[in-house]
Amino acid sequence: MIRLQQIQRVFQVGEEEVHALRNVDFSADKGEYIAIMGPSGSGKSTLLNIIGLLDRPDGGTYELDSIMTTTLNDREQAHVRRHKIGFVFQFFHLVPRLTAEQNVELPLVLAGVDKDERHLRVRETLGAFGIGDRARHRPDQLSGGQRQRVAIARATIMKPSVILADEPTGNLDRASGNDVVHILEELNRQAITLIMVTHDPELGERAKRRIKMVDGGIEEDTGS
Amino acid sequence: MHVQDFIQLTVNAVRSQRMRSFLTALGIAVGIGSVVLLTSLGEGLHRFMLAEFTQFGTNLIGINPGKVTTHGVSGALISNVxxxxxxxxxxxxxxxxxxxxxxxxxxxxxxxxxxxxxxxxxxxxxxxxxxxxxxxxxxxxxxxxxxxxxxxxxxxxxxxxxxxxxxxxxxxxxxxxxxxxxxxxxxxxxxxxxxxxxxxxxxxxxxxxxxxxxxxxxxxxxxxxxxxxxxxxxxxxxxxxxxxxxxxxxxDFTITTQEKMLEVLGKILNILTLAVGGLGGISLLVGGVGILTIMTIAVNERTNEIGLLRALGSEKNQILGLFLGEAIVLASIGGLAGLLLGVGGAWLLGFLVPALPTHTSWTYLLAAEMLAAAVGLLAGVLPARRAAALNPVDALRSE
Incomplete structure (x- = not known):
């Protein structure tokens, strides 16, 4: 469950103050499938970053799974991020010197999970995403679609309650893009909340709930 | 994070840039090598001198005429010695x-x-x-x-x-x-x-x-x-x-005990050893600057990765630790190579020029390796702190 109330985010650009988010109210129930759309600079990425606890709002409150995150310190926020949130990025963000397996393992390593359990979970997850045979390949030996699968595997290995995807198909051809969307939708069917920022109207149409942002505010919300 | 995972991550990062890591470690190796070689020479000289002076025995007291003092009147007007x-x-x-x-x-x-x-x-x-x-x-x-x-x-x-x-x-x-x-x-x-x-x-x-x-x-x-x-x-x-x-x-006489003399001599020779060690330390400093440079470059290159690690839920301290660890690993590897270099150099010198006394003591070796790690730590602090302080959103966005 996500509940944002009166969220504000202001950036200082030179002399000017830019209001990236203006008193945004937004909430989502567990297992929702939401697409956030809107023109560049409308604040959709900022909203996603705040939901993902990568960015702190300048005002307002944010509650995630009944945790009031806006009062947590940096360390506690890192802990929440680690266990509750999975990120999928447009540019995959795989560590180039690590194999697919090691990339997927990374969140478990950071969380201090034991080696044996880690290997079990990584094998299982890679298998489930159909890239078990690519486990020992490095990112530069993988296709774009395979890279994004590795990234999604990494985002889900901690069994998060929310997956945040920022233009997940933006850097893929149509076939791989569809592939990736199907994987994300399959995860959504397993009751993981999926919030996706996209420019692509076709992709947006697939979501059950669509939010359109303009100039730091929510202009349109189809509701759930 | 488990200790062995931490070590594996840092070693992995060092290994992924073999040439660069090698050259950086080489800087430290030369520094530690020269510290070890020069202190070996100093220590060898120390022992040589002491052996020279104690060959007449150590239970000796010397008495010389005249007292070493400074008087207010210039010149000895009345010598009462x-x-x-x-x-x-x-x-x-x-x-x-x-x-x-x-x-x-x-x-x-x-x-x-x-x-x-x-x-x-x-x-x-x-x-x-x-x-x-x-x-x-x-x-x-x-x-x-x-x-x-x-x-x-x-x-x-x-x-x-x-x-x-x-x-x-x-x-x-x-x-x-x-x-x-x-x-x-x-x-x-x-x-x-x-x-x-x-x-x-x-x-x-x-x-x-x-x-x-x-x-x-x-x-x-x-x-x-x-x-x-x-x-x-x-x-x-x-x-x-x-x-x-x-x-x-x-x-009107001066008494010098051999014990005092050896003590003073020992002090002088220790300072000498320290001084030549300090000369070696200068090259170690240069090696430290090398690590600082490489770590700064590494943080710039891997800004993206830092953002990712933050997104995956790592704390600032973990980022700090990873980059500090990397600097220390680099310096320690260089230090070990430097120990080999220094000990080998001292041995070779003793072999080629037998008249030149060299002596390598284990405490110096241990101290040199600790020094290398400390240099790594110091050189790593600034870049690592910068890495930890990065804003995750900006870090992820940088290309």
Whole structure:
């Protein structure tokens, strides 16, 4: 469950103050499938970053799974991020010197999970995403679609309650893009909340709930 | 995060840039290598010097005439320094802990034997000299125990003088002329070698009273006191002071215990070792700057990765630790290589130039490796702090 109330985010650009988010109210129930759309600079990425606890709002409150995150310190926020949130990025963000397996393992390593359990979970997850045979390949030996699968595997290995995807198909051809969307939708069917920022109207149409942002505010919300 | 995972991540990062890591570690290796090599040289020199100075024994106290003080009046208007006499030396023998006393007068004179002549160092000395200075008689015997003021004209030759004057011929019983006086050779000494370039074998030993007369001196140059093993040098020195003040009326002499001298010498040599080590430290500093540079570049290159790690839920401290760890791993690898370099260099130097004393001590090696790690830590702090302080959103966005 996500509940944002009166969220504000202001950036200082030179002399000017830019209001990236203006008193945004937004909430989502567990297992929702939401697409956030809107023109560049409308604040959709900022909203996603705040939901993902990568960015702190300048005002307002944010509650995630009944945790009031806006009062947590940096360390506690890192802990929440680690266990509750999975990120999928447009540019995959795989560590180039690590194999697919090691990339997927990374969140478990950071969380201090034991080696044996880690290997079990990584094998299982890679298998489930159909890239078990690519486990020992490095990112530069993988296709774009395979890279994004590795990234999604990494985002889900901690069994998060929310997956945040920022233009997940933006850097893929149509076939791989569809592939990736199907994987994300399959995860959504397993009751993981999926919030996706996209420019692509076709992709947006697939979501059950669509939010359109303009100039730091929510202009349109189809509701759930 | 588990320790072995932490180590694996940092080592992995270091290994992924082999050439760069190698060159950076090389900088530290050269620094540590030179520190080890130079301190080995310093320590070798230290031991060499101490061995040179203790070859005469360590339970010695030297007494010289005159007191080293600074007075307000320029120049000695009235000299009230009494000479150290043979009788002073004899008086010191009464101290219970004193084993023996040797009075010393030194000078230069021509020594003539048959047609051969040689200018050499003449020592006026007491019969106890072999025992006190740990000298060995090669043939014949040392000066006999005559009454000090009425010693007979006997001479004992240093090994070099004996060889120069008599070659392979017989020296014992021969007559020689020193200055204007005639002496009979009654013995010759084993070779003792050189002390700081001073040839101890190019000497002739004669009774003290004869030397005083020969060089027209009133005062002994030095009295050396050998005391019992295990008794306190300071206690013996204070008794000597008491006796001599009673005889002279004031403290117009200087007492130097070998113990004090060695202590001072040791201090000087330690400073020397430290100083040459410091010279090596400069190259280590340069190596540290190398690590700082590479880590700064690494943080810039991997800004994206830092953002990702933050997104995956790592704390700032973990990021800080990872980059610090990387710097320390780099420095420690360089340090180990440097130890090999330094020890190998010292060994090679000892092998090629045997005259050059080198000594590598384990404590220095350990300290050098710790130093390398510390340099890594220091050099890593700034870049690592920068990495940890990055805003995750900006870090992820950078390309």
């Amino acid at each position: 009494r000479p150290l006499s043979i009788e002073d030396a004899q008086a010191l023998k009464r101290i219970p802990q004193v084993v023996d006393v040797v009075s010393v007068v030194q000078g230069n004179a021509a020594v003539e034997a048959g047609k051969r002549q040689r200018r050499t160092t003449i020592y006026g000395i007491d019969p106890a000299a072999p025992e006190v200075f740990k000298l060995q008689v090669a043939s014949g015997r040392f000066l006999p125990d005559d009454p000090p003021r009425a010693a007979r004209s006997f001479a004992v030759l240093g090994s070099k003088v004996r060889e120069e004057l008599f070659g392979s011929g017989q020296a014992l019983g021969e007559r020689i002329r020193i200055g204007s006086e005639r002496f009979r050779v009654i013995g010759s000494m084993e070779s003792k070698g050189q002390l700081l370039g001073f040839d101890l074998d190019d000497t002739v030993w004669i009774p003290t009273a004869k030397a005083l007369a020969m060089f027209n001196r009133e005062s002994l140059m030095e009295i050396d006191v050998l005391y019992e093993e295990g008794s306190s040098a300071d206690e013996v020195a204070s008794q000597i002071r008491k006796i001599l003040i009673a005889r002279h009326g004031s403290e």
